[in-house]
Amino acid sequence: MSLITVEHVARIEGHGTISVELDGSIVKDVRMDIVEPARFFEPMIVGRRFDEISLITSRICGICSPTHTVTSLKAIEDAMNIPVSERTELFRKLLVYGSFLQNHATHLYIFSAPDYVGLPSVFPLAETHPDVFQRALKIKKAGNELCTLVGGRPVHPVTAVMGGFSQEPDPRELEVFRDRLADLVDDAVATAQMFDSFEVPEFSSSGDMLALVEDDGYAVYDGDTAALEAGWRRPVAEYRAFITEEVFAHSNAKHSTSGGRSFMTGAIARVNLSRDMLMPRAAEVLASLNVRVVEKNTFLNNVCQAVELIDACERCTMYCDRLLDEGGTSVPVEFEIKAGSGVGATEAPRGTVYHSYSIGDDGFVTGGDIITPTAQNLGNLEADMRAFAPTIADLPYEEFILGMEKLVRAYDLCLSCSVH
Amino acid sequence: MAPRVVIVGLASDFGCQVQMTNIEDDLLDVLGLIDLQYWQLASSGHMPEEYDIAIVEGAVTTQEHVELLKRLRKTAAVVMTIGSCADTGGILALANCVDPDVAYAAVYGKGPEVARGRRAPGPVDAVIHVDYRVPGCPIDTDEFINVLSRALQGLADRTPVDPLCAICKTKENVCFLDRGEVCLGLVTRTGCGAKCPTLNRPCTGCRGLAPDANLEAARAAFVSKGLDPTELERRFDLYNAAREVTR
Structure with missing residues (x-):
């Protein structure tokens, strides 16, 4: 029996180790050891005031920070029964989509693409394929600058507060940005076409797929949770009833199941569940790609992220137009501090994130629970790794390892998030 | 010869490393000044035996971190910290306000033991001497480029001392x-x-x-x-x- 390990897998957010136990060329077991240190966010927020919570939970993740901020605010607003204006919601959506642009561009170009062009990192592309490198930076930068325009900076937004925004962007800047987003659609299309051209293994994940859905849109900011194969749709407030977490000795992150079955969340789940809700260009491009109507090949999560880039550019152009035309206010609403419990759920770039809190009469938090997308995905990733490893076990060592790393990277893991 | 640089993450949200990738316009200029030997976030490869500058993100939360920092200090001529977690313990040090057993039980319950080798979260300079620091949560990219330039030129640390x-x-x-x-x-x-x-x-x-x-x-x-x-x-x-x- 021999053990192959890839310690601190490169080009993923956080620290994880792939372990494969082999008996000759027969794969006996495969694990994803999550060595990312535990940080204890849930006990940490107990005893802190309601208006500090989004500042704290934003620090779960430097990549998904806009999503954690928005989700945290929504959960507390739910607990204290605070409605926000449509304008506030539009700005929050821009913030979430800004992190989609930033994250998807980073994951696709900096983390994933080097695997498919045989490079250790994206940096050599600056010399060999300057057009591709510049496109990567252009999309990533637009995402960062959208977050900065709305939130004040790319990581850990400043202006998003309980009930609204502490400050709105200058309308002239919003107008300039709208044009820039419209112009970015072609770059996103080129990204989707490039990833569609990369050869991926034939593979079908055994797990279910979960994502937020809405009747009238591509759910990202709000919605119910739906399961693709189990076929149900349930309010997010019940998330504890449809997601079960379990602790395993090899992982500082818990694993999740739904109805006893592992599942995947993220771009591929969203595209499967809401493909009819995509913006026109995104829908048109998706139809031209090698993505099935119900797609279970995990490797195609990359292509689905690229399709979401197109959708995000089109959708944010529309949101900017609405913000410029419709008026209204995002000034934080007045509210009374009161006791309560609440749940918030949002689609982070890599899947649904759930926050729930209980708050006492004095506005101090008495309990909290957070489930991040990567924590939900880890069980399914291991199931995929166990199914995929034997199919490539006869390849030379380097190619075998690269194959496993490609699968791991396709999940766009965020191990910091997973061990919060 | 360009100074050999390693970038290392302890316990963190990776936000400051993400900020380093967010200097899009200057990224290639900065990379041109250094010989980047190890950056797990952005490139395949292993931590080398020798290097000149170690850039450290994150708070110290495990015994492994302590040992890693001691190794970095022994090898690198210059240690630079980025972000609040490395500088003050940051948000993560809030966990110090909770009984560690209570915190553990709240997250992991009674199942198999995980998160071994934990210690109370603290800053890097509680373990080793730090030569340059970029404070903040997250770091400001201009300040990062400034401090890195000072480190490359061997200029004195000029972290501001006044209130804001x-x-x-x-x-x-x-x-x-x-x-x-x-x-x-x-x-x-x-x-x-x-x-x-x-x-x-x-x-x-x-x-x-x-x-x-x-x-x-x-x-x-x-x-x-x-x-x-x-x-x-x-x-x-x-x-x-x-x-x-x-x-």
């Missing part, structure tokens, strides 16, 4: 204390351009205690504005709860 009120005044922001709201600008290390107050949010102290701050005067200012002076300490814990541990 002075710079906030030059931005013509209306003082939060005058509006009856708690703001930590009187005691927090400057260098951020008073970003949060300029975006109409009070300072939350992410850059740590300004060495030149006058805490007594700050408490008196709170009282004179009708604010509870104990809120100064309580709020300051947000990014600085490790200060009790390390002193």
Whole structure:
């Protein structure tokens, strides 16, 4: 029996180790050891005031920070029964989509693409394929600058507060940005076409797929949770009833199941569940790609992220137009501090994130629970790794390892998030 | 020969490393000045035996981190920390306010034991000497480029020592204390351009205690504005709860 390990897998957010136990060329077991240190966010927020919570939970993740901020605010607003204006919601959506642009561009170009062009990192592309490198930076930068325009900076937004925004962007800047987003659609299309051209293994994940859905849109900011194969749709407030977490000795992150079955969340789940809700260009491009109507090949999560880039550019152009035309206010609403419990759920770039809190009469938090997308995905990733490893076990060592790393990277893991 | 650089993450949200990738316009210029030998976030490869500069993100939360830092200090001529977690223990040090067994049980329950080798979260300089620091949560990219340039040229560390009120005044922001709201600008290390107050949010102290701050005067200012002076300490814990541990 021999053990192959890839310690601190490169080009993923956080620290994880792939372990494969082999008996000759027969794969006996495969694990994803999550060595990312535990940080204890849930006990940490107990005893802190309601208006500090989004500042704290934003620090779960430097990549998904806009999503954690928005989700945290929504959960507390739910607990204290605070409605926000449509304008506030539009700005929050821009913030979430800004992190989609930033994250998807980073994951696709900096983390994933080097695997498919045989490079250790994206940096050599600056010399060999300057057009591709510049496109990567252009999309990533637009995402960062959208977050900065709305939130004040790319990581850990400043202006998003309980009930609204502490400050709105200058309308002239919003107008300039709208044009820039419209112009970015072609770059996103080129990204989707490039990833569609990369050869991926034939593979079908055994797990279910979960994502937020809405009747009238591509759910990202709000919605119910739906399961693709189990076929149900349930309010997010019940998330504890449809997601079960379990602790395993090899992982500082818990694993999740739904109805006893592992599942995947993220771009591929969203595209499967809401493909009819995509913006026109995104829908048109998706139809031209090698993505099935119900797609279970995990490797195609990359292509689905690229399709979401197109959708995000089109959708944010529309949101900017609405913000410029419709008026209204995002000034934080007045509210009374009161006791309560609440749940918030949002689609982070890599899947649904759930926050729930209980708050006492004095506005101090008495309990909290957070489930991040990567924590939900880890069980399914291991199931995929166990199914995929034997199919490539006869390849030379380097190619075998690269194959496993490609699968791991396709999940766009965020191990910091997973061990919060 | 360009200095050999390694970038290492301890316990963190990776936000400051993400900020390093966010210097898109200057990324290639910066990379051109250094010989980047190891960066797990961005490139395949292993940590080399020899290097000149170690850039460290994250708080120290495990025994492994302590050993890694000692190795880095022995090998690197220059150690530079980025972000609040590495600089003050940051948000993660808030876990010090909770009984560790209670915290563990709240997250992991009674199942198999995980997260072994844990220790109370603290800053890097509680373990090894730090030559240059970029404070803040997250780091400001311009400040990062500035500090890195100073490190490359061997210039003295110039981390600001004043509180940020002075710079906030030059931005013509209306003082939060005058509006009856708690703001930590009187005691927090400057260098951020008073970003949060300029975006109409009070300072939350992410850059740590300004060495030149006058805490007594700050408490008196709170009282004179009708604010509870104990809120100064309580709020300051947000990014600085490790200060009790390390002193």
